[in-house]
Amino acid sequence: MAYTAKIKVTLRQSILDVQGKAVEHALLNLGYGSVGSARIGKYIEVSINEDDALAAERICNEICLKLLSNPVMENYSFELEKA
Amino acid sequence: MAYTAKIKVTLRQSILDVQGKAVEHALLNLGYGSVGSARIGKYIEVSINEDDALAAERICNEICLKLLSNPVMENYSFELEKA
Numbered sequence: 261m262a263y264t265a266k267i268k269v270t271l272r273q274s275i276l277d278v279q280g281k282a283v284e285h286a287l288l289n290l291g292y293g294s295v296g297s298a299r300i301g302k303y304i305e306v307s308i309n310e311d312d313a314l315a316a317e318r319i320c321n322e323i324c325l326k327l328l329s330n331p332v333m334e335n336y337s338f339e340l341e342k343a
Numbered sequence: 344m345a346y347t348a349k350i351k352v353t354l355r356q357s358i359l360d361v362q363g364k365a366v367e368h369a370l371l372n373l374g375y376g377s378v379g380s381a382r383i384g385k386y387i388e389v390s391i392n393e394d395d396a397l398a399a400e401r402i403c404n405e406i407c408l409k410l411l412s413n414p415v416m417e418n419y420s421f422e423l424e425k426a
Binding site: 310 | 353366375380384388410
């Protein structure tokens, strides 16, 4: 059984998101006045070949902490789906 | 009423994802043999100040096509949530 982990990595709320600010300004300049804040993160899809959902979840947490996110500046969340 | 659009922008399946390949190799080198493919995209949260859900959806589609994604190489999907 394989699982697909859909991972979102976002900057912590207290960290200034310059890329998001650039998108906000660009949207204002394009005439979208109703768009407020924008924040940019990463979206990662990883397939995990494990039979056990708990094992897949443990692996997903580990790779998020070790490789995919910077825990000092970023939060992550994920959903596991059977593939 | 404001809406929060949670937008995922992913590379089309036919496009080589070099960043994803790098993550796959890194995970293998870290000893995660059960991890198969990895694909990397963008995750964007935008707040849209519109009363009407349909108007918010229209705006979200427009900004995805015009600014947030490159329709030639990328797909996008989004969820609208009442904020």
